[in-house]
Amino acid sequence: MDSYRALVTELRARPEVRDVVVSTIEEGSATLGKFSSCSASESKDIEKTVRRMFAASSTIGSSLRKVTMHLGASALVAHVLTPEVNLLLLVDSEADLDGLAPHLERFRAAASAGIQ
Amino acid sequence: MEDATQRSEFQRVLAEHGCVTKGVDSVEAALGTLRAAPFDAVITALDFQLGEGIDVIEWLGRHLPSTSVFVVSEGVSDDRKRWLDERKIPIFSAAVDDDRAESLIEAVMARRGFFGFGIEIELFDYVQMVALSGRDKLIEVELSFNRIASIWFEHGDIVHVEFGGLSGEDAFYGMLSEDVGRFRERFFVTPARRTVFASSMHLLMEFARRADEESVPHVAAQASGAGRKTALYGEAPGEGAEEPPAVASSSDLSLTEEVSDSMISPIVSAQESGIYERSSQSGPHGVAPWAASESASMINPLDDPETRKLMLGQFFAYEGVKGVAILSSTGKVLAEDLRSEPSQVTLAGFLMRGAARISRVLGQGVFDGVIADDCEGRTMLMVAMGATSAVLALGEDADASALRREILEDQ
Numbered sequence: 160m161d162s163y164r165a166l167v168t169e170l171r172a173r174p175e176v177r178d179v180v181v182s183t184i185e186e187g188s189a190t191l192g193k194f195s196s197c198s199a200s201e202s203k204d205i206e207k208t209v210r211r212m213f214a215a216s217s218t219i220g221s222s223l224r225k226v227t228m229h230l231g232a233s234a235l236v237a238h239v240l241t242p243e244v245n246l247l248l249l250v251d252s253e254a255d256l257d258g259l260a261p262h263l264e265r266f267r268a269a270a271s272a273g274i275q
Numbered sequence: 276m277e278d279a280t281q282r283s284e285f286q287r288v289l290a291e292h293g294c295v296t297k298g299v300d301s302v303e304a305a306l307g308t309l310r311a312a313p314f315d316a317v318i319t320a321l322d323f324q325l326g327e328g329i330d331v332i333e334w335l336g337r338h339l340p341s342t343s344v345f346v347v348s349e350g351v352s353d354d355r356k357r358w359l360d361e362r363k364i365p366i367f368s369a370a371v372d373d374d375r376a377e378s379l380i381e382a383v384m385a386r387r388g389f390f391g392f393g394i395e396i397e398l399f400d401y402v403q404m405v406a407l408s409g410r411d412k413l414i415e416v417e418l419s420f421n422r423i424a425s426i427w428f429e430h431g432d433i434v435h436v437e438f439g440g441l442s443g444e445d446a447f448y449g450m451l452s453e454d455v456g457r458f459r460e461r462f463f464v465t466p467a468r469r470t471v472f473a474s475s476m477h478l479l480m481e482f483a484r485r486a487d488e489e490s491v492p493h494v495a496a497q498a499s500g501a502g503r504k505t506a507l508y509g510e511a512p513g514e515g516a517e518e519p520p521a522v523a524s525s526s527d528l529s530l531t532e533e534v535s536d537s538m539i540s541p542i543v544s545a546q547e548s549g550i551y552e553r554s555s556q557s558g559p560h561g562v563a564p565w566a567a568s569e570s571a572s573m574i575n576p577l578d579d580p581e582t583r584k585l586m587l588g589q590f591f592a593y594e595g596v597k598g599v600a601i602l603s604s605t606g607k608v609l610a611e612d613l614r615s616e617p618s619q620v621t622l623a624g625f626l627m628r629g630a631a632r633i634s635r636v637l638g639q640g641v642f643d644g645v646i647a648d649d650c651e652g653r654t655m656l657m658v659a660m661g662a663t664s665a666v667l668a669l670g671e672d673a674d675a676s677a678l679r680r681e682i683l684e685d686q
Contacts, residue, residue, distance in 0.1 A: 197638075198381075212626055228645050
């Protein structure tokens with residue numbers, strides 16, 4: 160988890176990003192931080208729900224790589240970094256997600272390095 | 276905890292965080308205390324000179340399952356650890372340092388909401404309440420002739436039901452058709468298998484439909500004798516009927532296929548399309564809460580193939596749309612033309628229920644769409660439209676975000 164700490168701080172500093180959570184299978188439902196508006200158990204509930212979404216997509220042979228949920232003024236974007244690691248971003252609903260692509264690549268690299 | 280020093284150390288840490296505690300040093304004292312007053316959480320050791328902490332946990336499981344339990348112990352055996360894991364009971368180290376205290380406090384304080392027991396309510400309504408709560412629950416229903424029905428909820432979805440030798444949807448319908456019983460919550464244990472795949476609301480509505488048509492597989496029909504009235508589902512059995520059937524007949528079991536068919540049918544049921552209304556004259560014991568409105572039965576627009584075609588067609592008019600399905604708020608397919616992507620509709624229902632749950636947990640209270648990108652470059656867009664949702668399979672060049680905005684503006 161330490162490898163993501165700096166990346167999370169960097170991403171949280173962006174104005175369109177409201178919250179960032181990294182979740183890994185390796186550490187159970189442990190996350191790097193939690194959604195600031197939620198208790199730890201609520202954050203775990205969210206990441207568990209997201210993990211089930213990705214698992215359901217694999218079950219029907221259409222594995223998802225990204226799910227964007229629009230929740231009024233904000234949107235939750237869930238990325239599969241590796242089969243074990245997901246990145247959850249709570250962003251402004253109309254945010255330009257392309258601007259976050261370089262950050263995402265660095266998260267992917269960190270997650271891949273974790274596998275090796 | 277028997278160790279007075281350890282016990283008072285825990286009490287001190289908890290008191291610093293505003294918790295009111297009561298410490299006891301034996302299993303007997305713990306049970307006496309729990310019988311006398313309600314507690315939000317119980318922290319127990321596993322080993323006592325007389326009895327075991329497991330006894331306290333099992334007692335809580337039988338009598339107060341919504342009370343949170345935490346085990347404080349060093350060196351838990353693998354067997355015990357497995358037993359505790361199955362019941363999702365956290366184990367904390369006996370040494371209380373700041374970090375451990377913080378995680379324990381957080382776990383103890385995580386308990387929220389209202390708790391209670393001993394309510395009188397129809398089973399149908401209780402199941403609906405649990406489904407809407409979106410919780411993980413194991414509910415046990417005690418029925419006549421010492422029969423037990425068990426129903427597992429995960430995230431509010433009914434995932435497994437066992438009753439009278441049946442499992443899955445037949446067991447669910449059979450259980451709901453009972454007149455009298457007692458339900459209680461048990462410690463949640465992940466079900467060994469999943470036998471129910473439809474949404475909870477679908478199951479409840481399907482039960483209501485069958486109850487109206489008197490086609491529920493009444494597991495107790497030959498067994499609930501002794502003068503018990505089964506007015507809604509047929510005549511009471513004869514006086515001589517004493518033993519419940521262990522296994523349903525093959526004709527009962529065939530109902531599973533009927534339900535499966537109804538799940539994939541593009542024709543919406545009258546209940547789901549909203550043309551049924553809450554009956555002011557519910558059945559005996561209020562078991563059948565839905566009744567058809569005679570006038571409304573003439574106006575279900577989605578029963579008409581042409582109307583369905585028109586509804587789907589309006590979405591094909593948007594650029595980049597390759598397939599369309601319309602889902603009800605319970606995830607049922609109202610109309611569908613996903614062409615080469617028929618399995619996507621199953622996933623869409625799952626994603627939308629998940630997104631609605633996340634919205635609720637995040638306190639947003641609003642959920643107006645999902646965009647799902649798969650690893651093969653395909654994109655699915657789901658747009659919430661009041662009581663229904665549109666699921667659109669998009670071509671590779673389509674801009675899902677722009678399309679979502681366009682559809683919402685057009686609504």
